[in-house]
Amino acid sequence: MRARSHSEVASLAEAHALLGLTGPVEADALTAAFRAAVKAAHPSAADGNEDRFRRVIAAWRLIQDGERPLALAGPAVPPPAPPVVAIGPMDALNGGQVAVRLAGRTLNIHLPKGLRSGEHLRLKGAGVGGTDIYLPVLIRAADGLRVLGDDLFMDWPVPTRLLEDGGRLEIDTHAGARSAWIVAGQTPLRLRLRDLGLPARGSRRQGHLFVSLQPSDDIPSAAEDLLVRFTRVWTPDRLAA
Template sequence: MRIRSQSEVASLAEARALLGLNGPVAEPGLTAAFRAAVKAAHPSAPGGDADRFRKVIAAWRLIQSPDSRPLALAAPGVRAPSPPVVVIGPLDALNGGQVAVRFAGRTLNIRLPKGMRSGEHLRLRGAGGDGADVYLPVLIRGADGLKVLGDDLFMDAPVATRLLQDGGRLEINTHAGARSAWIVAGQTPLRLRLKGLGLPARGGRPQGHLFVTLQPSDDVPSAAEDLLVRFTRVWTPDRLAA
């Protein structure tokens, strides 16, 4: 595997952001941050990525260089300002848009592209005190009934216990609208995969999927009851009279 050179990591600020550092740290913290970052970025890890893995190693080499190391380590009583983490929700990662970020005493509206993943960075050109680029790490936090792991989305859906026992057609309300699935009687494990409903493809990352965990519930209408409800919703008394 080719390891990227230090020149491929633009700045010390980017290197620290890649390792998840909040400014200078003591030697043990620096090593621990690198180990955690390289483990999370490894291609074999959930949500890992070969390109990010190479960048983490390049960042570590840059921080370890003689010119950068004094700036990376903490000095007594000194704490350098660190770029804020941009926290977004799964729907923000799906659809992109604008995100407000408080940085250097200002509130900035930053364009968020579709398909951002946790661990990626938003680049602010020339926003550093010395005119250098600033890289803001992105974290996707679960919201709106959705969670994100790597490229994929995860959600729970209540299902009538009788339907899980007998099998039949199930309609699931997802972020992309209603989707139908067929339940096999006594199906285990209680998880379905809806292809192509995860995070959109971006760069070298593939289109993700939506995984739905079925939660047995006695409060959910059975398939027959649900069909009756939908029938009466369409065929109102006015329509029947006509």
């Protein structure tokens, strides 16, 4: 005799109990009971878990099929995992819209400002039996920015001479140019620009932008840049005049 798996529902009585029912009900009441039960059983709910979620769906199918006993043939088949919504750091900063392919349809989903990786976007009534679907969010590195928690990270090339001697540095950030002062021989080579990370959202704090300074001999120092500009303007012909 085959052992019964956790995701099987053997009888209509058990199916009704899983949906919080004592027996057959009208279609509208059955749908309402299923929506409430599957929402409470969803893995993202406080008291939910994957096994209970599967069993509620199996119970719904059994009741819809009538009196035919349901023992899921072979291993239990979980509902398809919701697609991951992959966005870039600028989407997390500014919000906007993203197109997601779901059940053969393309949906334009609103992105609020300040999304973090691991959060979920709720699609009301888009699941089985009109249940809600929760799409996990993943923020991928893009546009020279990386995200970790509330904070943004980027690299910025700096003339080696400036790092050795110290001086003023201009950094192009997503929020515009920002100035910083480099101390001679500064280590570690990372600056924190306050409040330029992900915006505050719910219980999450305003993040910061961390800039890793990358020594480079391929870009001029501030003094060398001024000298180049001077020589471009004051050519020998102009000096002779």
